[in-house]
Amino acid sequence: MSVELCIFLFGSPEWEMGFTDNEIESGEMFREKARELYERLNDIAELVDKLVLNGWTLKGGMYEIWAYKDVSYEDAYTELVELGVDPKDVILEEIDM
Numbered sequence: 843m844s845v846e847l848c849i850f851l852f853g854s855p856e857w858e859m860g861f862t863d864n865e866i867e868s869g870e871m872f873r874e875k876a877r878e879l880y881e882r883l884n885d886i887a888e889l890v891d892k893l894v895l896n897g898w899t900l901k902g903g904m905y906e907i908w909a910y911k912d913v914s915y916e917d918a919y920t921e922l923v924e925l926g927v928d929p930k931d932v933i934l935e936e937i938d939m
Contacts, residue, residue: 843915843937843938844911844937845911845914846908846911846936847893847934848907848935849889850905850906858879889927892925896925900912916920
């Protein structure tokens with residue numbers, strides 16, 4: 843068995859910024875989102891480094907990164923915890939490859 847791990851990166855500007863029929867009155871909302879995205883992507887970069895060092899294969903998607911490894915779900919879950927990753931922050935599923 844293998845596991846598949848999904849890490850969400852970011853969504854479209856409409857999702858991320860909450861664009862609907864709201865007027866944009868200043869650039870502050872963009873500055874706030876820039877700070878948030880910087881922190882989020884920096885955390886993801888740290889996670890990617892940890893996964894690569896531990897033998898995961900990673901591939902990019904449209905809004906996410908997919909990681910694969912030939913281990914059981916339980917072993918992957920334990921590994922994530924040992925790496926300091928909260929398994930609730932990612933999507934982890936067992937798959938047939």
